[in-house]
Amino acid sequence: GAVVSQHPSRVICKSGTSVKIECRSLDFQATTMFWYRQFPKKSLMLMATSNEGSKATYEQGVEKDKFLINHASLTLSTLTVTSAHPEDSSFYICSARELDSLRQYFGPGTRLTVT
Amino acid sequence: GNSVTQMEGPVTLSEEAFLTINCTYTATGYPSLFWYVQYPGEGLQLLLKATKADDKGSNKGFEATYRKETTSFHLEKGSVQVSDSAVYFCALSYFSGAGSYQLTFGKGTKLSVIP
Numbered sequence: 001g002a003v004v005s006q007h008p009s010r011v012i013c014k015s016g017t018s019v020k021i022e023c024r025s026l027d028f029q030a031t032t033m034f035w036y037r038q039f040p041k042k043s044l045m046l047m048a049t050s051n052e053g054s055k056a057t058y059e060q061g062v063e064k065d066k067f068l069i070n071h072a073s074l075t076l077s078t079l080t081v082t083s084a085h086p087e088d089s090s091f092y093i094c095s096a097r098e099l100d101s102l103r104q105y106f107g108p109g110t111r112l113t114v115t
Numbered sequence: 116g117n118s119v120t121q122m123e124g125p126v127t128l129s130e131e132a133f134l135t136i137n138c139t140y141t142a143t144g145y146p147s148l149f150w151y152v153q154y155p156g157e158g159l160q161l162l163l164k165a166t167k168a169d170d171k172g173s174n175k176g177f178e179a180t181y182r183k184e185t186t187s188f189h190l191e192k193g194s195v196q197v198s199d200s201a202v203y204f205c206a207l208s209y210f211s212g213a214g215s216y217q218l219t220f221g222k223g224t225k226l227s228v229i230p
Contacts, residue, residue: 004158034217043119043220044204093158095218104218106151106159 002028004096006107013084013114021079021110023094028105030096033077035069038091038109050077074099084114117142121205121221128195128228136190136224138179138205146207148172148181148188149218153202162190162203195228202226 003026013019023033031052036044048064050056050071058064066088068080077096081088093109121138128134140148147166151159163172168183177192188205205221 006158041222043222044218046217046219049217095159102216103161108156108158 002026002096002098002103002105004094004105004107006092006094006110008110009108010111011113013112015085015114016083018080018082019084019112021081021092021094021112023077023079023096023107025075025096025098025105028096029074029099030077031074031099032097033071034095034097034104035067035077035079036093036095038093044093047079081112084112086114088112089114117146117207117209117219119205119207119219119221121203121224123222124202124224124226126224126226128226130197130228130230131194132228134190134192134195134199134226136203136205136226138188138190138221140186140188140205140207142186142207142209144209145183146209148179149206149208150177150179150188150190151204151206151220153204153223155201159204195226197228197230200226200228 005024007022035047038044047062048056048058050069056069071077094107097104118141149164150162152162153159163174165172165181171180179188179190202223202225204223206218
């Protein structure tokens with residue numbers, strides 16, 4: 001089946017620094033990628049939708065200057081958390097929609113801890 | 116708006132017990148409904164889906180029927196195994212104004228099956 005990878009799986013950073021998370025579709029092309037944030041005991045919250053080669057569409061309440069999304073190719077999207085603060089600590093999950101089937105596949109997630 | 120409500124966990128069952136995880140939804144229009152499963156350390160995987168009323172999705176012994184009259188999509192399995200231990204997410208798909216389908220998730224229900 002289709003595989004989506006995320007890197008890193010865990011990251012700890014200091015407050016004020018920036019962190020980049022990569023999301024790759026390993027064996028299929030994805031015109032659309034999604035970034036979610038998951039809080040403990042809460043559902044996945046969609047942060048933004050990105051289409052290859054264009055600007056991401058952010059959900060209401062998500063700061064686009066803080067969460068920079070780049071979708072430079074059909075197999076790679078990146079999320080950069082800029083000037084991270086402890087409240088940004090969370091589990092970030094990406095998802096990629098396959099070009100042909102339109103099925104959506106999820107990455108394993110990245111645990112971000114900001115100290 | 117669109118939302119999904121699923122039963123709070125965690126749920127602990129003995130092997131071979133009957134499983135039901137309740138899921139109800141609120142949506143405009145006619146969404147597609149999904150159950151995703153997240154095994155420890157892995158990304159979300161599609162377990163089953165139903166695209167219209169009275170459809171029954173099934174996979175790996177799990178079943179769920181799209182009930183429009185009760186706006187429900189309860190997940191059932193007749194005899195659970197230890198390997199079914201995971202977090203289960205109910206979700207609906209809707210067509211967003213940006214010209215794309217998006218998923219809305221429930222909070223997830225953690226299932227633990229003990230031998």
